[in-house]
Amino acid sequence: MAKPRGAAASAARRATSTILRGGAELLLTAGVLMLLFTAWHLWWTNLAADEAQASAVAETVREWSGQDDGAVETSAAGEPIRAEDGTGAAAVRAPGAEEAIRAEAPGATAEAAPETGTGNGAGSGTVQGPGAEQAARDGGVPQAAGPALDSGVWGILYVPRFGPDYAKPIAEGVDPDVLDSVGIGHYPGTQRPGQLGNVGLAGHRQTHGGVFWHMDRLGPGDRAYLQTREGVYTYVYRSTEIVPPSGIQVLYPVPGDSGAVPTRRLLTLTTCHPPFTTDLRMVVHLEQGSFVPAGTTAPPEVRDVVRRAAGLEGA
Template identity: 35%
Template sequence: MRDRGRERVPVVVQARSGRRGLARVLWFAAETVVTCGVLILLLVVHQLWWTNQQARAEAGEQVALLEREWDISPPVVESSGPASPGVTASASAAGSGAGSVTGAPSASPSRSAAPSRGSGEPPSASPPSSGDTFAVLRIPRIGLSVPVAQGISKSKVLDKGYVGHYPGTAAPGAVGNVALAGHRNTHGEPFRYVNRLRKGDEISLRTREGTYTYRVDQILPVTSPRDTGVIQSVPRSIVKPSYGYSRAGSYLTLTTCTPEFTSRYRLVVWATLRR
């Protein structure tokens, strides 16, 4: 009887040892899952909350700085001829998820057809460099007030919470198409609610030279990121040709990603100059 009892002891010990090993594995797996979950949560908080706080603060400071400078320093009219706020760099400098349209416009911007501000000739100024802010965009319908910077680079412009001006498109107030891009989500998300705009809503662009008011005229809910027609001088979608214009004018184009939290398609808002 004693021999049989002794033979059973190792079996019991092995079972307990196996259970302890399994428990340790499960505990380690649970800790790993929790740790990964916390890291993912922190990443989401950083992307959806912290980047917005940082970018909005910087954008707000830039708007105040620009307008304070303009209020102190009046416009300077140069006699060297019309200049452009754009550069001829390719608009493809921004990433596909930045709310921009891939591809550059076919023409460089021109200020020569800008409305006169009382002197008979539009003021001219040196074109801003990539990343430089030169205008303030306001959309009362969605409570937006944001600086506009030259170019659509993520690091220099869009991720700072600014709206980017497509290189090669028109200057504010000029004949042609003032094409702008902005984030729909994260990094200040200035164009988060542009889908709420309706025909007739006003949009203003203030520069050192003056304030230009546009009125929303058409909205293209969905198009391809490669639909370069929407930012041409006479904007018209090459994907959905029923959207757009057929004659020269003074246009404003806003582009951003859609649906929200994706970069699969583009949402486009067009407006025409009123004053």
């Protein structure tokens, strides 16, 4: 009687071993498939985004080169020039400017904080949080004066430190439909280029073109160039900080001080940190150093890439 029991026990052990081995193999296979899918996702979204963004940049630069309609007259610093409209109110010399006269006085505040992305695990790189609306009511983020920015691509960012051919389009908004397609989004409610205050931009760290993948490389002496229909704005690196996703204070006209009146023209870039996580945000602040009006030669450091971006190399 002992032998049958021993045989049954041995068969049970073999069956258990087979099940465990099969389960381990399934888990290993699933892990490999997940890794392959992640690698494919990163590679494919970056490849597709790079092509789409390069096409958007070329089309935009060619459009600006071929027509001046809609351009706004600017000051030497690149800020929209205002003129008296006969009623004593300051008006921007552009169609639809009447709706953009708000926040003319320093320290004027917005009705809502900048719209932000969802931080959905894709590395959106935006700052957000329950305290954003209160921050705006306390003087956080004034509406940008001047005509509303275009709903499509209205700017191009060049950062030589990110690579000799780095040129990425900028559109209004920081929701996934902007960051996943265009690449770089402008925080609504932050200033427009050339204005006193803070131009806030967000971008992915690793997917959909990974527009800010190399942001940790920026340091003293580095420059970023923001091109619009009006010309090219040069920004010089000032500082880097790491904040939680709720760190809305980095977007104030004077970062970190909601009640201060801005006296400088800043550019703030935000992205996820560390790479492949959405736990924190890396924030880089730069300050405008100069402005070159459209129709004149671009700054030497980006002159070639501007021509390449427009498909004018060798012309």
